[in-house]
Amino acid sequence: MLLASLLLQFCEACTAARSPAEVSALVERVTASLGFERFAMAGYPLPHESLEAYFLLNGWSPGWFKVYVEKNYFFSDPIVNLVRRADRTIVWSEAIRGQALSSKGRKIMREAADFGLVDGVTVPIFSRCGLVGLFSLAGRQVSLSVAHRDLLRIIAICAHTRLQDLRGTNDKKMTDVMITPSESECLAWCVAGKTAKEIGSLMRRSERTVETHLANLQRKLDAGNRAQLIAEAFRRGLQR
Template identity: 30%
Template sequence: MIAFIEDFISSSGSVTSAEALRDLYLDAVESEGYQNAVFARTRDRRVVDIPWMRFPNGYADRYVTSGWDQIDPVVQFVHSARRPFAWSDACGKTKLSQRQKAFLADCRDMGVHSGITIPLHGPGTDVDLISISLRDERGAPPNRLAMIYGLTFQYRLRLSELNNEKLSSGQDLTAKEIECLKWCKEGKTNWEIGEILSISEKTVEFHLSNTIRKLGVSNRITAVVKGIQTGIISI
């Protein structure tokens, strides 16, 4: 998993345009079986901009002309979500109206279903999101959500870099936090890192928790991605 993300980080670092970065990301998620994808900006539970999308013919026009963003359970749920989620989870936590149920049935009929969404929170009520989904009835690849999150997080970091947006440098990480992050990149568990560094498992957990907080991310995978992106650790 980490090796796949490292390859993507390396490849994305060499692209020089947002369009090339988008195509690289779409190729990466398609290799995981996801043929549909959309990058959207939302505000107050409405879609306000769609920088890019890849859907079956006719789906995007139908979505816009029907005002589906007003009833889409994913758009409604993304504002309170802090981690990636499967669409089925969002729907399971929402009491769906008949119109929403009909919307989801229409999506499946048009080849858009079994998706996951990664929320990318901005200021106020602004939330960017990337959703990827399948076009057929087979199940999504199991246990790959963290990897998809890592790819998406790197896409967003590199896009910010291309757009000259400031990234947190993570320069306030301690030496021990950086050490733990380096071993985290190698796929070591907290117990294994503790054995290597001669510290307790709880202490490793403490250092990694601080690292995640300081880097402004939500888990180990994205901490590693941001650590590589900002030069704290190397590939």
Template identity: 30%
Template sequence: MASVVDHARLAFTAVERLEKVSGSRELIETFRSCLDPFGFGVVLITGLPDPPADPTPFFLINSWPAGWHERYIEKDFYRDDPVAQAGRTQIDPFTWGEAPVDPERQPRARQVMAEAASVGMRDGFVVPILTSRSVQACVSVAGDKPELSPNVRRMIHLVGMFAHARAVRLHAGQKALTKRLLSDREREVLRWTAAGKTAWETSCILGISERTVTYHVTTAAQRLQAVSRTHAVARAITLGEISIS
């Protein structure tokens, strides 16, 4: 059985490998290969906006099985996902099985987990990431029968935090190449929209009228050639106009 020292050595080796990656695809493959010996074949690094926001624009890296993303979004599983809910509210790392289920707030929670298991994600481990922005983030790794011993959890905690930082840096590098299209106020209202806030809630937070918030969302959508608020948020994140970290 591997010791704490052995797992620490593996963690630092993984960090060294992750430090050398130069793109998101390489980051995914390197992160997965580091965790593969412990039964983790799926990795996700993402922001966790409040429902009903679409989580897709907040994904930094994602290796979900083919078809799962489409199913997850089509069925609006994010709203009832107990792992996502725990990731938005907890500070300490946790296994998927430790995520509390609230039947009233998450009536389909068991369905979400059962369908995830059916595509090879029977259990997993989550490292919540506290950010300076309005949206919490997390690193989530999963597999069919992953090892979840205390030493493996510690290793994933360390490597996961570094992988998140690396993903953010790579994303920031891509944003630096993008010409800014929006004003500061337009970016500000879109950041709160991305966090799931209504126009009224955003107006209270920023100390401006609801009408002004709606105006800035509308002009931002026009500049981004978006057809809706959700599309505007997705375009703003993709183009580097707003940050999810």
């Protein structure tokens, strides 16, 4: 299945999900289709807070989840620390290659591998307030194209947004948004995975004009980036 079709199906189903369990099932299905065996999504706790209360999705093996929480590994986890500094999606094996990990960091990675989390991907989830969560997926071996990394970012934001809606903790109100026909067309092509340059060619507009339309859409939908824009468009019913 083409990535754009996979994304459309997921976002539509996720937006319509009526419970966290439904969101979890959708995430499990789409990530399994991409070759991942385990997944988890959590908010970002303060150092004195319990991580367990911040888990939104828990598709880790029960044994690893218990060890990770009981030993309070979150703030010593080398992947968490690398993602926080990099502000981007990272593949674990790529990120730690050549890194001088602490003894505790090496221990965490070894124990994760013992539970089948040999390699994986972690996606940071941002709001306008900064880093608000992490979405991690694991498998035996991970090799991701740029397109797949972008796909996972949008899946993470869409799932996180829906979970926040279901919990009643999303501070974004569902106000009516007026968008122009040109903005609507730009949005549709953006959802289809086209770049601003490609959209400009398709619409016979300059790349700069397309960038302006997309910037206006992000402002109107209170989205900090393109991934948030797509997730918010589905949430508000602007894309189906």
